[in-house]
Amino acid sequence: MKKLLSGNEALALGAYHAGIAVATAYPGTPSTEIMEAVARFKDIYAEWSVNEKVAMEVAMGACYDGARTLVSMKQVGLNVAADPFLAAATTGVNGGLVLIAADDPGIHSSQGEQDTRHFAELAKVPVLEPNDSQSAYDLMAYAFKISEQFDTPVILRSTTRISHSKSMADVKENSIAQRRKAHFSRNVQKYVMLPVNARIRHPLMEERLVKLIDYAETFPLNKIEPGKRSLGVIANGIAYQYAREVFPSASFLKLGMTYPLSEKLIKKFASQVDRILVVEELDPFLEEHIRAMGIEVSGKEFIPRVGELNIDIIESAGRKMGIIDTPVREKITATDGLARRPPLLCPGCPHSGLFYVLAGIGQRLKLPGSKDKTPKESGLTITGDIGCYTLGTYPPLNAMDTCACMGASIGHAIGMEKAGSPDKIVAIIGDSTFLHSGITPLVNAVYDQSKITVVILDNSTTAMTGHQNHPGTGISVQGQQVGKVVLEDLIKGIGVKDLKVVDAFNVKDVRAAVKDSLERQELSVIIVRGDCAVRVPKRDIPRKIDTEKCNQCGICLLIGCPAIQAEGKQPVIDTTMCTGCTICQQVCPKQAIGPC
């Protein structure tokens, strides 16, 4: 049956039809919707694991038990899961184990740009890469077969453009491969990686790779598409689609398996064309491996290794190479200087009040039209983390000073204190991120007696990636009531002595709690609790500004609430957007704001 599917939906359906019994994941753009689609099938077990490392370990256990298992994450998730992933590559599998890692060329929504294929080389495991939803669906079936046939985890590498674009896919209806009965057979040499056993596994991994090269030679999704002799293009993933459009008459070698590479097939292709251009996103992975075969190719000297590709970029590479001469369309003027529209905290966001308070204490707020450009000595450093709250970095709040990777805020704060910073140091971390990788650094802070303040923004969801549940909500990805981790109990159990819980929408309480913590000479944790405005969109009737009382001081604009707009100098509240959170009402010095 033909359907319009996103890459992520196609991957999920492909895995389901391949007979998976278990699926694990931690959310992360652009991979999140894979789990969301898989979890709709109620005859398999699916979970949001607490982080990617655990997702991988749960998946390993399931596959050791004979189940076909899918684990999905964004590219940086694999950094977190690298340790168990390399272990899985060493032990091999029992039931098929497929890891989907979704790269993000162009950094649409990540903390960096990295090419997952290097992990495959490190772990000596195969990589499959779809170029549309059809191939995403088809590759899934192969991925599980390869995993079981070669006793290896398989990486299926997607990218933002594959995961988040829809195209037609012809999918089977109701044909689910037979699931195997769960059964673990003890095999110490395979599953217990003592040095004696690991030494036996390593040569097996090398042999596996050699066998996989043979397999790649006849892999049906590595395909020569004959065209003119003058140009041969080797391409993978979405780059294939762009190149197809730019070089319509060229010969193509389309690669669905990009590691290990099919050497004979590539040599055959090379003999059929005069010149080869490799078109791939991010690193010159194919290019360097092909060059190592002694084949001359062009690639990254023309095609950028940074960012997402598109037709325009490949076309301009073709022009530089002198192989196409399509005219360049004239740019039009004046669109570059237009006001940008970055994402913002929503109206009624529970994070706004805390940031407003911190920005005030740290003297980071500047009134609209203020000429004062000198940075103030704030005496406060705010180490940050990843989530919606990272948006507090932008003006007018300016309330975040570091953000590196999930869970880093607490470690950063500890390091700054230990290095001797004269500032007060506050670490800001979301609830999902705290559970993901904030617990261990907090244990560290208890142990090394750090005197930092840790603020946990508990909005009861993983908002940034689209509002997924997590252990703190007690609801599973399949919608069931499951175990719930109570943050207060956890934090006290770690040994934190000063713990406060405040209502995110009560600015006075938030300010008092922060001030109290900053004055203490000990580790202090504040849980700022309030539901995400996307989940609870109306808290009260919308507010309005009484223009008689308002003196246009602009303080309400400093919350950065998108519902408060300026008509000239007069702030006005867009009542269709206002959630009635009342934060503006609480900060207005003239009591000019009240219910409509």
Place this chain on the structure above:
Amino acid sequence: MKQSSKLTKIDLLITGVGGQGNILASDIVSEVALASGYDVKKTDTLGMAQRGGSVISHVRIAEKVFSPLIKEGEVDILLAFEKLEGVRWASYLKPGGIAIVNNHALPPLSVNLGVDSYPDDKEVIQILKQRTDRIYFVEGTRRVIELGNVKTLNIFMLGCLSSFLPFKPETWQEVIARHLPAKVLQLNKTAFETGSKEIKNVHVG
């Protein structure tokens, strides 16, 4: 206004602000095109979702489509749910393409804070005119507020768009019904029809 019944290709760019319903709109057109026998690819670029940032959807309809992203300067129809988001992507229009722009401004925060300015209507038209004279300003937001639900803007805009595409009204209706809950369906149908009528009288160029 209808084009010939078989089209060779339509590259459509739908732009707006997070929360205006662009993605649903682009899903609907794509499925209408698919149901009408075309190959379709679509992709949305939204960065960090749903927090009021720019949202852009590329929809490509043809006999056979390769890239889901449209080349700059090749867009046949630009459907903008907000004025600034219309001009921002003007360079994607092909010369002589069609721009359908909702005559409504949602100023970004930097404008409210007095850091940036919002382009006035003259600038908006002047920028679009560098690519095309076929500019249609529609009172989308105003009309759907009159109809009683601002959330139907995306379907109103699809109504405007439908006049330029060779797809059957039944197909539109059928796909819209598949995507919307029964209780708001009638309102959305009305929004669609209002849009398809509105577009007839609003040519600027």
